[in-house]
Amino acid sequence: MLTTIGFDADDTLWHNESFFRLTQDRFTALMADHCPPEHLHERLLEAERRNLGAYGFGVKGFTLSMIETAIEVSGGRVPASVIGEILASGREMLEHPVHLLPHARATVTALAADYRVVLITKGDLLDQERKLAQSGLGDLFDGVEIVSDKTPEIYRAAFARHGTGADQGLMVGNSLKSDVLPMLTAGGWGVHVPHGLTWALEQADPPTGHRRFHEMADLSGLPDLVCHLAQGHKT
Missing domain, CATH: 1.10.150.240 (Putative phosphatase; domain 2)
Structure with missing residues (x-):
């Protein structure tokens, strides 16, 4: 599931x-x-x-x-x-205004209709709260976690609080090191959506061949991937 x-x-x-x-x-x-x-x-x-x-x-x-x-x-x-x-x-x-990436609003909106969606981000609490408020996406999320770091333990706890466990959860993000690898270790799916710029301390090698790892060029294909996984075509 x-x-x-x-x-x-x-x-x-x-x-x-x-x-x-x-x-x-x-x-x-x-x-x-x-x-x-x-x-x-x-x-x-x-x-x-x-x-x-x-x-x-x-x-x-x-x-x-x-x-x-x-x-x-x-x-x-x-x-x-x-x-x-x-x-x-x-x-x-x-103080810089928030500029959404392509397909962000449409993708979160589409998935929120059928799944629990959670924002899991690290960084300064006040700054992340400001950006979420300015993004206009806040009401779409069933939960928000602003954490000091992203580890398998953090993901297990977050997906237990807001979902049915990490093994029935999927994490999508631009950082292999923070968004994908620890989520795979926690037992969930990890979807990498590369960004043109990546901080040196967030770089890592892709887990090629891992059965729960996926990569896509942008967020537009995420709803179809989630539908595919939810139907059990690939676990």
């Missing part, structure tokens, strides 16, 4: 990574006098990886990592005006 459909949010239902890339480009320009772009990007990624345990995922952690990187690569000589620009960039990201 397939009873519950889980959706990732960022870069699955609405644009997200593109705003991070634009802000990183702005950060690179601000730090041009202190560090070459390639080295700066490496140091920023190191800071982000190091800080995930303390700051979590999202804009606030990214902003703090940029500030930390600016201080490190400049030997503590980065001007206060540059720190101010970095903070302003982070604030702009938190």
Whole structure:
């Protein structure tokens, strides 16, 4: 049986990574006098990886990592005006309008008519709540989970609360590492919908050959896939 459909949010239902890339480009320009772009990007990624345990995922952690990187690569000589620009960039990201990806509304609406649909996203609580409210999709979901990370245990708990268990659930998202692989480990289906931009820390190899793994170019084909799986043609 397939009873519950889980959706990732960022870069699955609405644009997200593109705003991070634009802000990183702005950060690179601000730090041009202190560090070459390639080295700066490496140091920023190191800071982000190091800080995930303390700051979590999202804009606030990214902003703090940029500030930390600016201080490190400049030997503590980065001007206060540059720190101010970095903070302003982070604030702009938190205020940026939500732009839905193609087929997002139609797909969630179609599946909500016959299945329990759940939003499972990680990141900053206030920012994710803001984006969900602005998206206009909030009323379509039977449940919303904003989590600090995505693990098999998180998926088992979420699909038990909002559905009939992970083994009767499907998770769709743009990240193999967060949306697909842990859901497969939890016993459910995982559907990968690649996005043109993927954060380096979210990259992973596809589980080619796994009987519950599927990949599609966009969300438009998801209702047909769910119907196919629900009818028992492939388990």
